[in-house]
Amino acid sequence: MKSPGYRRYRLFSHHLASDRAARSSRQSGSPLSRPAAVATIAALGLATGISHAQVLDEVIVTAQKREQSVQDVGISINAFTGDQMKALGVQDSFDIATFAPGVHISGNLAGQNTQFSIRGVTQNDFNDIIEAPNAVYIDETYIPIAQGQTFGVFDIERVEILKGPQGTLFGRNATGGMVQYISRKPNMEEVEGYIDTSFGIYDSDANANEYRVEAAVSGPLGDNTGGRIAVLYNQRDGYLDNIYPFGEFGAGSIGASTSNSPGPGAGADMGDDDTIALRGILQFEPSDRLAFTFSVNYASTEVATGPYQSKPTIGVYDGSGPVPGGAFPGELVNVIDVAPGETRRSICADGTDCGSDQDNNGQPDDFVNNATGAPPPDGLADLGRIGAGGDFFGYIDPDGEDFTTSGDFAFADQGSIDTYGLTGRIEWAISDSVSLTSITDFKDFEKLLFIDVDSAPVNQSANYAGVDATSFTQELRLNGESDIIRWVAGVYYLNIDTDSDNGLKFPVNGLVPGAFSGIPGDPFDLGSDAQLETNSYSVFGQLERDLTDQLTFIIGGRLIREEKDYRFTQSLYPTQDSNQIHQGTPILIGPDFSSGVPAAFTDSTSDNLWAGKIQLDWRPNDDLLLYAGINRGVKAGSFNAQLAGGLPVPTSAIPYGEEELLSYEVGFKSSFSDGRTRLNGSVFYYDYNDYQAFLFTGVGGVVINADANTLGAELEVQSSPIDGLDVMLSLSVFDATVEDVPFRVDGPISKDVDPVYAPEIQIAGLARYEWPIASGMLSIQGDFSYSDQFYYNLRNFDADKYDSYVLVNASFGWTSADENWYVGLSLRNLTDERAGIQGFDLATLCGCNEISFRAPRQYLVNAKYQF
Numbered sequence: 002m003k004s005p006g007y008r009r010y011r012l013f014s015h016h017l018a019s020d021r022a023a024r025s026s027r028q029s030g031s032p033l034s035r036p037a038a039v040a041t042i043a044a045l046g047l048a049t050g051i052s053h054a055q056v057l058d059e060v061i062v063t064a065q066k067r068e069q070s071v072q073d074v075g076i077s078i079n080a081f082t083g084d085q086m087k088a089l090g091v092q093d094s095f096d097i098a099t100f101a102p103g104v105h106i107s108g109n110l111a112g113q114n115t116q117f118s119i120r121g122v123t124q125n126d127f128n129d130i131i132e133a134p135n136a137v138y139i140d141e142t143y144i145p146i147a148q149g150q151t152f153g154v155f156d157i158e159r160v161e162i163l164k165g166p167q168g169t170l171f172g173r174n175a176t177g178g179m180v181q182y183i184s185r186k187p188n189m190e191e192v193e194g195y196i197d198t199s200f201g202i203y204d205s206d207a208n209a210n211e212y213r214v215e216a217a218v219s220g221p222l223g224d225n226t227g228g229r230i231a232v233l234y235n236q237r238d239g240y241l242d243n244i245y246p247f248g249e250f251g252a253g254s255i256g257a258s259t260s261n262s263p264g265p266g267a268g269a270d271m272g273d274d275d276t277i278a279l280r281g282i283l284q285f286e287p288s289d290r291l292a293f294t295f296s297v298n299y300a301s302t303e304v305a306t307g308p309y310q311s312k313p314t315i316g317v318y319d320g321s322g323p324v325p326g327g328a329f330p331g332e333l334v335n336v337i338d339v340a341p342g343e344t345r346r347s348i349c350a351d352g353t354d355c356g357s358d359q360d361n362n363g364q365p366d367d368f369v370n371n372a373t374g375a376p377p378p379d380g381l382a383d384l385g386r387i388g389a390g391g392d393f394f395g396y397i398d399p400d401g402e403d404f405t406t407s408g409d410f411a412f413a414d415q416g417s418i419d420t421y422g423l424t425g426r427i428e429w430a431i432s433d434s435v436s437l438t439s440i441t442d443f444k445d446f447e448k449l450l451f452i453d454v455d456s457a458p459v460n461q462s463a464n465y466a467g468v469d470a471t472s473f474t475q476e477l478r479l480n481g482e483s484d485i486i487r488w489v490a491g492v493y494y495l496n497i498d499t500d501s502d503n504g505l506k507f508p509v510n511g512l513v514p515g516a517f518s519g520i521p522g523d524p525f526d527l528g529s530d531a532q533l534e535t536n537s538y539s540v541f542g543q544l545e546r547d548l549t550d551q552l553t554f555i556i557g558g559r560l561i562r563e564e565k566d567y568r569f570t571q572s573l574y575p576t577q578d579s580n581q582i583h584q585g586t587p588i589l590i591g592p593d594f595s596s597g598v599p600a601a602f603t604d605s606t607s608d609n610l611w612a613g614k615i616q617l618d619w620r621p622n623d624d625l626l627l628y629a630g631i632n633r634g635v636k637a638g639s640f641n642a643q644l645a646g647g648l649p650v651p652t653s654a655i656p657y658g659e660e661e662l663l664s665y666e667v668g669f670k671s672s673f674s675d676g677r678t679r680l681n682g683s684v685f686y687y688d689y690n691d692y693q694a695f696l697f698t699g700v701g702g703v704v705i706n707a708d709a710n711t712l713g714a715e716l717e718v719q720s721s722p723i724d725g726l727d728v729m730l731s732l733s734v735f736d737a738t739v740e741d742v743p744f745r746v747d748g749p750i751s752k753d754v755d756p757v758y759a760p761e762i763q764i765a766g767l768a769r770y771e772w773p774i775a776s777g778m779l780s781i782q783g784d785f786s787y788s789d790q791f792y793y794n795l796r797n798f799d800a801d802k803y804d805s806y807v808l809v810n811a812s813f814g815w816t817s818a819d820e821n822w823y824v825g826l827s828l829r830n831l832t833d834e835r836a837g838i839q840g841f842d843l844a845t846l847c848g849c850n851e852i853s854f855r856a857p858r859q860y861l862v863n864a865k866y867q868f
Contacts, residue, residue: 062161063141063183065543066170066489067480072670075555075618075628077164077683077715079104083157083185087197088769088782090810090829092213092235094137094152094182099786099808100765101162102715102733104178107758108147110450110466111271111307111853112838113416115151119164120685121711121737121759122177125793125839126695126704128642129448129468129501130533134660134693136167136175139182140296142424142442143173145472145497145535149420149446152300153276155215156231158185164715165664165685166634168612169543169557173495176634176662184296185217187227187284192220195867204833204858205404207270209238211859225286233278239270239413240404240856241308247407249458250387250394261409261460263508264579269413271308272404272856277301290430295423302418306411306463307452309851310402313339313392314800314844316347318355318365319750330355330365332750336798336844341390346848357393358845361646361699365845386848393848396457402835404857410453410463410508415580418448435481446470449582451506454700455847460511462700464644465526465582467502478541490542497535504528505646505700508579516573526574526582531567531642538562543614553618555630561610563637569602569655571645591645593652602655610635610659626670634662636693644701654746657704661690678720687711687737694756696795698745700846705746709756711737729767736761744796754797758839760789760805777818783811793840800850803837808855814863823865833858 060071060080071080079101081089091097095115098104108115109127116124117135124133129146136143137150144150160182167175194217201211212235219229245268249261262268278300285293315338320331330349345354347365356365388395399405422444429437449467478491505527507513515523543557571592575585593600616630638658643650668683689709696705713735720728737759743751755761764787771780786808794801809832814825830836836855843849 060159062159063181064161064163066478067487072626072672072679075616075626075630075668077666077668077681077685079162079717080159082159086154086157086160088812089767089784090812090827091154094150094154094180096154097160097162097180100729100731100767100784102717102731102763102765103164103713103735104162105758105760105763105788105791106838108151108839109841110452110839111309111851112855113151113304113307113450114148114466115838116147117150117178117180118758119162119178120687120713121735121756122687123756123758124693124695124704125757126702127466128503128529128531129466129470130499130531130642131639131704132173132636134175134636135177136171136173136179137181138171138179140184140424140426141181141440141476142422142444143472143474143495144444145173145495146446146468146470146499148418148448148468149444152420153233153235153278154182155233155278156185156217156229156280158183165666166612166614166632166662168632168634169541169559169614170489173493173537176636176660184280184282185219185229185231186294187229187282188219189221189225189227189284189286192218193868194218195865197863197865199861199863201829201859201861203238203240203856204860205240205242207238207240207242207272207404209240209270209272211235211237222283227284229282231280233276235274235276237272237274239273239305239308241271241310242405243268243270243408243411244399244405245407245409245411245458247399247458248396249407249409250396261458262510263410263460263463264412266412267409267579268407269305269411271305271408271411273305273413275303275414292428294426294428297421297423299421300419303414304416304418304450305413306408306415307450307853309452309456309853310398310406311392311396311456311847311849312402312800312852313343313390313397313848314842314850315339315343315345315848316355316365316844318347318349321349321351321353332744332748333845334744334750336800336842336850338800339390339392339848344386344389346386346393347845357848358699359393361648361846391848392455392457392459394455394457394459396459396849402852402854404854406456407458408453408456409458409460410451410579412451412580416448416450418450420444420446434483435479438476438478438480440474440476442472442474444472451580452851454505454843454851455849456851457847457849459847460508461847462511462513463506463508463579465502465504465506467582468499470497470499470501472497485547487545488543491540493537493539493541495535495537497533499531499533501531501533501642502528502582503531503642503644504582505644506576506579506582509577517575524576524579526576527645528572528574528583528587529569529642529644530572531569531640533640534566536564537637551620553620555614555616555618558613559611561612561635561637563606563608563610565606565637565639567602567604567640569640569642571599592643592650592655595652602652604640604656606638606656608637608659610637624672627667628669629667632662632664632666634664636660639704641703643703646700648699648701648745650703650746654703654705657693658691658706660693660706662692663688674720674722677722678718680716680718682714682716684714685711692739694739694742694795696742696746697841698796700843703746705743707739707742709737709739711735713737725771727767727769729765731765733763734761735759739795742795752797754795755792757792757795760791762789763787776815777820777822778816780814780816781812782814783809785809788836791837793837794842796842798842800844801840801842803840803852806834806836807832808834808836821867823863825863827859827861827863829859829861830855830857
């Protein structure tokens with residue numbers, strides 16, 4: 002049996018009358034009403050036959066731990082069914098951000114580690130001991146490792162994006178918001194399934210192709226038992242064309258060997274993906290009051306080195322150049338793009354050359370004193386900026402921001418990500434008004450990914466990011482209701498055990514003298530190794546009471562006990578292989594020097610935290626919901642694991658405190674034009690105390706606490722003005738400020754800044770038209786998304802931001818009359834726009850910034866068969 006939402010991948014399916022009928026069947030919202038609600042919705046959907054769509058699919062969400070129409074929930078939510086996501090071209094978990102106002106992406110590793118940014122709330126620390134402030138869940142189970150937020154989307158029933166603090170019911174680190182993916186469940190009645198294949202060609206000189214296969218089968222396995230198995234295979238070639246050794250630097254000079262190559266296979270194309278994923282679900286219902294669900298999932302991904310490119314940049318200092326006595330040139334106050342004729346390594350206040358900072362101590366001290374002829378204080382060679390307009394080593398990307406580059410530290414299949422998980426769920430209807438739900442979950446994460454720090458044909462250094470982590474969660478909750486009251490109460494336990502290996506790799510044949518021999522080209526790793534165990538215990542509850550037929554009062558809260566045990570070391574490791582880490586006995590070099598010798602940093606914390614919510618919902622009629630509320634969100638403090646060799650960081654800066662958010666929001670949800678149009682909007686103000694912001698300086702960074710505030714508004718309209726035509730348009734506008742951010746830890750200069758990865762304006766739109774023909778149905782669709790410019794470094798230097806962009810997609814499809822077949826043609830990134838993803842400022846290290854972009858234009862053909 003085909004699910005109602007599948008028909009013609011339609012974005013819109015039934016009239017508002019269906020909304021009202023389904024709403025009535027779920028008015029109490031109790032989980033116990035689920036079978037009746039689903040049956041009602043399915044019947045309404047099937048009753049439409051293959052008639053034209055008239056209004057958006059009614060998406061049923063569980064934002065308040067019970068099933069409700071998205072239009073009945075007084076929370077700013079964007080929800081999409083799996084078939085809607087298919088029509089929108091969503092393949093990776095973060096793709097959906099394009100179509101949700103106020104939602105963007107952040108992260109690191111040139112898109113290989115991507116997290117959500119919601120209303121300017123984000124975290125882009127690249128160490129996996131951190132947890133993101135926007136929580137991501139799969140089937141109500143929390144993903145605690147930031148890397149885990151990046152995954153392939155397949156066989157998904159829906160996604161829910163909740164904006165604003167969700168700490169009451171989804172208490173784990175949901176200060177900014179929450180994204181939840183819900184898998185399709187087994188069909189207990191009859192066998193069904195599908196296979197969905199696609200082939201794409203990228204418009205780049207790398208001649209990259211992409212093959213993707215998604216399939217699932219489901220059906221009864223016996224009395225009261227059903228199962229579902231889904232699989233995803235994706236194979237994408239690298240679309241970033243690497244022409245290394247073009248522009249190679251260092252071969253036979255500055256102590257390097259006759260070859261600059263960091264190893265066999267160097268210079269591979271980047272941007273590839275080779276993923277296989279599997280999910281199995283078994284459901285058993287021994288009675289109409291008891292259900293058991295067990296699921297297992299596994300995914301394995303291999304990728305090349307992260308697809309960063311390089312652009313030349315230059316630092317600006319606020320002091321004068323070299324003077325007798327070797328005075329330093331002050332503080333770094335800006336980074337700008339390099340002009341075509343520029344030969345200075347950095348710019349002093351008097352316009353002279355301040356030198357570079359290749360030992361990364363915060364001062365450009367590798368110059369020769371022009372007045373005295375004194376050698377550099379650290380003994381480094383005075384390299385200059387070799388070649389006007391390039392980085393320190395004379396490199397200029399061969400086509401600027403297009404998809405051809407030259408990078409030496411780039412290897413095929415160098416990186417790997419492996420995850421698996423087990424989940425058990427029990428649902429028990431204790432009575433007609435009370436139910437109990439138990440969710441037990443275990444997850445395992447392993448990864449090792451690499452990037453080239455200078456992203457150029459210069460064998461200087463690379464960065465590796467490894468993690469081996471597990472998580473275990475247990476939730477027990479009760480849901481109940483009476484005529485005028487609905488409530489939920491529960492307890493939650495979380496354990497996260499993380500071993501993070503992050504560091505700098507100085508490869509074979511490199512320019513940097515070996516740490517053990519002092520000979521250039523003798524490889525070693527400079528590692529930052531951190532072990533963090535977190536135990537979190539919480540109790541939570543929420544009560545809704547109908548004060549009148551139209552007015553509802555909501556109050557909720559969560560009490561949290563958070564315990565952390567931490568150990569952090571910085572060490573030197575001998576190594577030989579550019580694709581491996583930690584190949585020898587380490588030598589401890591920090592980070593704690595309080596006893597006069599290098600030592601590990603260890604600490605334990607125990608904190609009591611709380612989150613809460615108070616809100617009023619007013620529904621003057623069936624077509625309008627008005628809501629106003631105050632939410633308090635909280636995210637526990639934790640610890641930094643800064644890269645060794647970075648700017649000096651005192652041990653007092655390793656711990657950072659909890660962040661607290663007070664959110665004030667008013668909004669509305671409405672339907673009109675006889676149910677053909679929905680208009681939703683909200684206005685919000687965020688008042689942050691000790692916002693956790695990532696401050697990147699030199700080649701590393703730390704999380705700091707700084708107060709912040711945001712004022713914003715969102716508006717979304719969804720309409721079927723005529724039969725067969727569906728239109729969506731959304732707008733997000735906000736003004737956010739992070740206050741008194743220092744340019745470096747314990748530095749003398751600070752200023753108010755914009756948060757990173759937070760475009761102030763976002764607009765997205767879609768139009769889709771479908772019409773019948775003798776053999777079925779044809780459809781044509783176009784969508785666009787606009788993002789304002791945004792910074793990728795918290796200091797907001799001029800060179801550290803991406804320009805605004807517009808992404809455009811188009812598709813044309815045919816669905817057979819029996820709805821078993823679909824064939825489509827798509828153009829993604831139709832105008833071949835350069836849309837920035839992630840970047841890092843390395844102006845004082847290599848005279849460059851790392852930059853990365855969304856994939857180039859892609860031509861795609863898709864075919865799906867279902868039974």
